[in-house]
Amino acid sequence: MDYYAGLDISLRSCALCIVDGNGTVLLERELPCEVSEIAACLGAFPNPIERVGFEAGTMSYSEISGTDEGPYVLTDFTSSGMTHSEPAYAELNNAKRIKGPFTGFNFGEVSISWNDPAGPIVTLRCYDAVGRQQFEHNIQASELHLD
Template identity: 35%
Template sequence: MDLFVGLDVSVNTTSICIMDDAGKLVKEAKVESEPSSISELLGKVDGHYRRVGLEAGPLSQWLLSGLAAAGFPVTCVETRHMKAALSAQINKTDRNDARGIAQMMRVGLFRPVHVKTERSQEIRLLLTARKFLQAKMIDAENNLRGLLRNFGMKVGTVTRAQFENRVMELLEARPHFVLAVTPLLEVRRVLRAQYQILHKAMQRLAADDPVCRQLMTAPGVGPLIALTFRTGVDEAARFRRSRSVPAHFGLTPARYQSGEIDRGRGISKCGDASVRWALVEAAGAIMRRNTRSSPLRVWGMAVAKRRGSLRALVAVARRLAIILHRMWSDNTEYCWQAQTA
């Protein structure tokens, strides 16, 4: 008897629905969100498991690895696609969601998603922690600027290294403010020190990774852009065609068409937002900085003259994604000289 399983995962518990190939319920239960607990329950049911499905989420990578190691044919499905399929239910409960996922696995109406390797997850952890500290450091600086501006004390344009000295200069006129401002400066000092540790670790990681070294030969691509693109793509073989990469990260136009209505909606903005941000940042560096000329920059400037700078920026980001994936797939560096086809 072939069996199909739907897992509705939450932080503490997971609702499980086991269904046979005729759509008959075999077993329903709720266990702890642990690979061992789920594997133990599935092992008590006799039958051949064809598909085990769970939605993509914070615990999906961990649960998928554990269930796969236990020998179950587990698949991670796209959240938006499964949400649309389950939206027809009148009552939304964990039990009904597990039933719906099992039904989708039985009839094959699901869209699998790629689960990133553990190496890419580790790199993403470093990048996320660095971004968090950077954001909090900027928040601390802006908070200090706002508090002092209320009393006419303007910090002005200074570097991060000069920021603290500039604030202390302003406090000389109002020494009684030191009690309130000094703790904020101390918090900023700690955040900056820890941010620099993670920033240097990121640079070392990119320098030691052969794929990132290869990607950094392209214009506008530094350690942060290279690592972000590497973790977003994860494996170059995921995409059969390099032209599919921009669409995967939401850089291609979206369209709404119904009857006589047919209009564009800008880029789709689907997929990993951090990769999309990285590609646009790299495109901005290519277009705006007065650096070494490249065929990509020449092409982008020509697009800007015809369509405007904003559209040219997205177009360059889209083409850069194609180039980076092709470099990775072919194991080649960026060609700075235009070549005839």
């Protein structure tokens, strides 16, 4: 069985959730936003975790980035929760950018389809303030990687 972790990162806390390949929630924790605390919680899980995805956002543009430089393949979906940034931020070089950016008022949506025969599919969508989709990215959970 494959296991996946999701992190919702904020300034002071982190919500962590681990699910199996069927979508069953096996662990939910609210943690301090400290790397050591998050790593300890992931490391204490009794089974190997295939992939970790995380969402973090402040007054920034919306984009999707990814990396495989650490112990887990990470996909970062930053969406600004009805905030926005200067359009100049979109010009910043982000070699790990997969989709986006969108600099207007926006919000993000993460959904998981558990019924695909090949395994779970994670869909990340960015919408503007009136609900128009700006971009979408689908990831086969078993193949999360930097495009």
